[in-house]
Amino acid sequence: MKFFVDTADVDAIRELNDLGFVDGVTTNPSLIKKSGRDILEVTKEICDMVDGPVSAEVVALDYDSMVIEGRKLATIADNVVIKLPLTLDGLKACKTLSGEGHQINVTLCFSVNQAILAAKAGATFISPFVGRLDDINLDGLELIEDIRTVYDNYGFETEILAASIRSVNHISDCAKIGADVITAPPAVIKAMANHILTDKGLAQFVKDAEDAGIKIV
């Protein structure tokens, strides 16, 4: 399973990259806004830092403008993935831009049918949003499971990039289902290291080491 970091915060990406946890990065207009940076500039900085795919999202809504924006984003670096919304115009742009050899991440996927169309349009990645489905009392993980089944039934090569990940349980559940990639905020990825029994056990070891005067160096 590949780990993408869902942020445009370069310091947070660097910290996780130094730990070897970063296989790629995803951004969106909301994350770019949060960073307070220019999209072209911050995407270039991320692409230079990370070896893997870096998704940068278009902001246009019509096919012609999406293709122009996608081509521009692709000039930033070889590892840019053009992120397109799951609309008919977005799918048409996906078909055109993937045909030109660009990597495409089709985003804002909320159904199996949308995922099928993205695969047929040549998407490299499909991004089903787990957390946003959970937010409206639907089952985001069930969608990941269903897309996995359908893609495997027909041998679609589009990678399932589980997005809108909100908890460590989302990550382990996506791993069990067989999502190809998860993208999560830095805090959620770091929280994977936590366990209450680790903290408890370590506190006891520290106390016993002090009591026994154990010194190694």
Ligand code: E4P
């Ligand atoms: C995915 O590519 C999106 O950037 C992201 O995962 C959305 O997450 P959110 O629903 O927490 O905003």
